[in-house]
Amino acid sequence: MDKEILDILKEMQSDMKSMQSDMKSMKSDMKSMQGDMKSMQGYIKLTQSDIKSIKITQEEHTQILRALEHKTDVISAEQENLKHEVLEIKGEVKSMRKDLSSVEIITANNRSDIAKLKAIG
Template identity: 35%
Template structure:
């Protein structure tokens, strides 16, 4: 009977050692996951910062394009005026040639 109890206790002790080992392995796995999660957070923060910089550059580019479009419209208007004046001048020159 005493031997059976000792065998049962040894078996329980072995089971407990195995469980301790498994728990230690799981704890190490959890620590690794925690480190991985922290690394992901850092990378996500860097990605967010890059996106913020890209958005800022897009805003600046949008403003520059809008100003360029305004300049193009102004230049077209000025060019139309020059064309009208040139046409009138050509007509005036023809009239003056006809007078001679």
């Protein structure tokens, strides 16, 4: 019976040594994990900084796009005004052409009347 107890104690001692070895290995793994976590925290901080930079750039681009849209609207409105002005000028030119034709006809009639008056006189 003493031998059985001794064998059991030896087995328990062996199991305890194995557990101690496992615990040392776990401590080492935990230290390694802590280092990895610190490294990840550093990457997270860099990523957050990059995200903030991207957001700022995106806001700047949004402001530029809004300014460009406004400028485009202004240009479109000016273009519409120019179209109306061109149509108005075109109408005035047509009217002037008609007036000029009338002046030419009246001038021709006046010459005819002058020629008649010279012939009578």
